[in-house]
Amino acid sequence: MRINRKKFLEMTAAFAGSSVMATHMPWFSIFNHPAPDGKGAADRVRIGVIGVGSRGTALTYNLQELAKTMNLEIAAVCDNYEPHFEKAKEIVPEADAYMDYRKMIESTELDGVVIATPLHEHAQMTIDCLQAGLHVFCEKAMARHLDDVKRMYDTHLEEDKILMIGHQRLFNPIYLDAMDKLEKGGIGPITMLRGWWHRNTDWVFYENTGGRGTELDKRLNWRFYDETSAGMISELGSHHFQVANWVLGETPESVVGHGSINFFDDGREVYDNFALVFRYPNGVHFSYDCITSNKHNGMQVQVLGNDGTMELESNMWFEEFPSDPPSAENLLQQLEDGENETIPIGGATWLPDTPLRLGGKYISPEYEMNDTLLYLEGFVNYIKKGSAPEKLTIEGYNASIWTLLAEEATKTGQMVTAPEKYLL
Amino acid sequence: MFSSPKHKKNAMRRSAFSNRFYAMGTRLHLILPGLDESVGHRLFVQVKREVDRIERKISRFDPQSDLSRLNQIKPGQSAQVDEEFFDILMACKTCWKITEGAFDPALSGKENEPSIEPGMNKVQLFEENRTVLLTDGVQLDLGGFGKGYALEKVSDLFHQRGVKHAFVNFGESSVLAVGAHPAGGNWKIGIRHATEPRKSAFVFGVQDASVSTSGNFFIDDSGKTIQHHHIIDPKTGVTDERPVTMSVSAASPLLAEMLSTAFLVMEEEQIKRVISLYDDLKVVKIDYSAGTDQPEITEYNSNQHNEQGQYEDQSEKVS
Numbered sequence A: 001m002r003i004n005r006k007k008f009l010e011m012t013a014a015f016a017g018s019s020v021m022a023t024h025m026p027w028f029s030i031f032n033h034p035a036p037d038g039k040g041a042a043d044r045v046r047i048g049v050i051g052v053g054s055r056g057t058a059l060t061y062n063l064q065e066l067a068k069t070m071n072l073e074i075a076a077v078c079d080n081y082e083p084h085f086e087k088a089k090e091i092v093p094e095a096d097a098y099m100d101y102r103k104m105i106e107s108t109e110l111d112g113v114v115i116a117t118p119l120h121e122h123a124q125m126t127i128d129c130l131q132a133g134l135h136v137f138c139e140k141a142m143a144r145h146l147d148d149v150k151r152m153y154d155t156h157l158e159e160d161k162i163l164m165i166g167h168q169r170l171f172n173p174i175y176l177d178a179m180d181k182l183e184k185g186g187i188g189p190i191t192m193l194r195g196w197w198h199r200n201t202d203w204v205f206y207e208n209t210g211g212r213g214t215e216l217d218k219r220l221n222w223r224f225y226d227e228t229s230a231g232m233i234s235e236l237g238s239h240h241f242q243v244a245n246w247v248l249g250e251t252p253e254s255v256v257g258h259g260s261i262n263f264f265d266d267g268r269e270v271y272d273n274f275a276l277v278f279r280y281p282n283g284v285h286f287s288y289d290c291i292t293s294n295k296h297n298g299m300q301v302q303v304l305g306n307d308g309t310m311e312l313e314s315n316m317w318f319e320e321f322p323s324d325p326p327s328a329e330n331l332l333q334q335l336e337d338g339e340n341e342t343i344p345i346g347g348a349t350w351l352p353d354t355p356l357r358l359g360g361k362y363i364s365p366e367y368e369m370n371d372t373l374l375y376l377e378g379f380v381n382y383i384k385k386g387s388a389p390e391k392l393t394i395e396g397y398n399a400s401i402w403t404l405l406a407e408e409a410t411k412t413g414q415m416v417t418a419p420e421k422y423l424l
Numbered sequence B: 001m002f003s004s005p006k007h008k009k010n011a012m013r014r015s016a017f018s019n020r021f022y023a024m025g026t027r028l029h030l031i032l033p034g035l036d037e038s039v040g041h042r043l044f045v046q047v048k049r050e051v052d053r054i055e056r057k058i059s060r061f062d063p064q065s066d067l068s069r070l071n072q073i074k075p076g077q078s079a080q081v082d083e084e085f086f087d088i089l090m091a092c093k094t095c096w097k098i099t100e101g102a103f104d105p106a107l108s109g110k111e112n113e114p115s116i117e118p119g120m121n122k123v124q125l126f127e128e129n130r131t132v133l134l135t136d137g138v139q140l141d142l143g144g145f146g147k148g149y150a151l152e153k154v155s156d157l158f159h160q161r162g163v164k165h166a167f168v169n170f171g172e173s174s175v176l177a178v179g180a181h182p183a184g185g186n187w188k189i190g191i192r193h194a195t196e197p198r199k200s201a202f203v204f205g206v207q208d209a210s211v212s213t214s215g216n217f218f219i220d221d222s223g224k225t226i227q228h229h230h231i232i233d234p235k236t237g238v239t240d241e242r243p244v245t246m247s248v249s250a251a252s253p254l255l256a257e258m259l260s261t262a263f264l265v266m267e268e269e270q271i272k273r274v275i276s277l278y279d280d281l282k283v284v285k286i287d288y289s290a291g292t293d294q295p296e297i298t299e300y301n302s303n304q305h306n307e308q309g310q311y312e313d314q315s316e317k318v319s
Helices: A003-017 A020-022 A025-030 A055-064 A080-093 A101-107 A119-131 A146-159 A173-183 A215-220 A232-248 A327-339 A373-385 A392-411 B037-058 B064-071 B083-098 B146-160 B253-263 B268-275
Strands: A043-050 A073-079 A096-098 A112-115 A135-138 A163-165 A190-198 A254-262 A271-279 A284-291 A299-305 A308-311 A315-318 A343-346 B015-025 B026-033 B078-080 B121-127 B131-135 B167-172 B175-177 B188-194 B200-206 B209-215 B218-220 B225-227 B244-250 B282-287 B294-302 B306-312
Touching: A003 A025, A003 A073, A003 A173, A020 A173, A025 A392, A025 B083, A043 A055, A043 A101, A043 A215, A043 A373, A055 A073, A055 A112, A055 A373, A055 B282, A073 A080, A073 A101, A080 B306, A096 A101, A096 B175, A112 A373, A119 A146, A135 A373, A146 A163, A146 B083, A163 A232, A163 A373, A163 A392, A173 A232, A173 A299, A173 A308, A232 A299, A232 A392, A254 A392, A271 A392, A308 B225, A315 B200, A327 A343, A327 B015, A327 B026, A343 B037, A392 B015, B015 B037, B026 B037, B037 B064, B037 B083, B037 B146, B037 B253, B064 B083, B064 B131, B064 B268, B083 B121, B083 B253, B146 B167, B146 B175, B146 B209, B146 B253, B175 B188, B175 B253, B188 B244, B200 B209, B200 B244, B200 B282, B200 B294, B209 B253, B225 B268, B244 B253, B268 B294
Parallel strands: A043 A073, A043 A112, A073 A096, A112 A135, A135 A163, A190 A284, A343 B188
Antiparallel strands: A190 A299, A254 A271, A271 A284, A299 A308, A308 A315, B015 B026, B026 B167, B078 B131, B121 B131, B167 B175, B175 B209, B188 B200, B209 B244, B218 B225, B244 B282, B282 B294, B294 B306
């Protein structure tokens, strides 16, 4: 069964008032109770997009899709790299176009911004926008340095403006269903989490930069440089660190890990592989590894419990102890007693109540829906309402803090805990 | 915070190792008499690994499987497959020929294209370079093949490991008995009576052999009969809905599996012709058309006269 918009709304309505909705994802109620969507120009939500590279372009297309059903306008676009600036004007010809985001927030009247620039630029841009009275949707991770993450969070509180971080799984309906089933004991007590993101790619976004170390490469392939990124830890891992915190409803107590460059030694400064272990309260561990020279394992987050396993990225749920067939007891007893009587056993193929696929069942139906689009729909709705659930911001905050602490663990070889000042 | 873990291991028995897992849409239950937990578990893991491997190869539900990749090939293009998958398709084609088209893993492509007539003749196999060409938009579905093939491989595995006795119940419909029953004699595999599932409508006595059953209903764990109309007569395209089950015992689990599916939609004369090609087949048709209290049972054997009779306690017949 594939779930369309209508069925999705029926599902979220059914979750209304449930404890999983209240504790894990209160934001899903926004789809059943959206802000009034006035049709007039005065009601139109005006968004500016800062950074129209690979991710920023995708977000812009999503916003354009959203504008078909919501009173929403991409009023401004901004990129300080000429080719991206030109492309942005092409994609949204009706928007004001800027190369400097400060000019954009001064000159164009906006309600909110979407920030998709390199990691090290997030903090100042976010803080400037919040202080200018704008709501902010910022791509993950939040910032390159711990103090900046905290400053972004504090500014959002001081200015009383929305700050959402682009961990799109927060708006994935499969995760909503998974959280509900986990909370109801679907796999028993959770005893471990495992996750990985394995790809076989040089991870070069832009080829003609003159190679590693050039100014242009540092600017475009910013994910490779220590000053601008924590590499795969911040650009990939942070998504799954958010998921682990979310599933367990806790933040880690500590993290240890290692990383190295053992294959793509082309002048990049960030690891091409790393392995981490986060320790959570009650002795639950989350082991996570990332590699960019082998794709055999793909991407996954597994939640392991005494009664089963959930694979969140593939929407699969495996039972640890399937029930025995009715014939088993009889047959085993006979073997015990040294007897050989008829075993009534055969018939057409036995099927379980829920269809099986590769030894497991779906956690949730398959969706025709795009979680990034749902996230942006939430953002626009919350702009209209003037505020968003604080938990949404906190999820992003904790993921970013532990992303940078994990990086620190790999660089120092030490077990790292969170300094008091970063605990909310 | 956490409740204490539940202990769900089977009650310790000295006489047999037992465990189960889900695969191919159903449940596989394995009993290894005379083996302790550690040896049994090692074999169990090997069995599970092999069955999972086969499922990943031939599943329609895994887009990465060999089968899915073949089904996704553009019309008119051929694809090279590995040796094992080529042999699988050859076996299917052989069985399709033997059963005069009744066993047919070729489907009519997309659901909205009923105009396409299925048939393994539209699956062309080129042995010299192991390539496959699907013509006329047909697609393959190895649903009536997988469990039998898996048991064939599991049987090989047991023989390689020197396992003396084993009993594998794969979804009730495919049962493999390795060696003799530890208490002596054949394993007595009862085909459950549709409405009295504690009783057997017929009993097969087998060792080093398999029993496979096809039908349009199954019995759930509470003993209830559940309709499951999934077998299509390839000649008519119509779903078979008769209250009939067809069971086949053979040394080869794969042969038993393929024939039980095919025989369900074959005429008696055709069935007899197929049986005459082999020397180890026993085929039993149980027909509840006249009511569930008096199933009509027809038995066909290789190298024997066919027997026909009304429902009675068939356990007497087991030698």
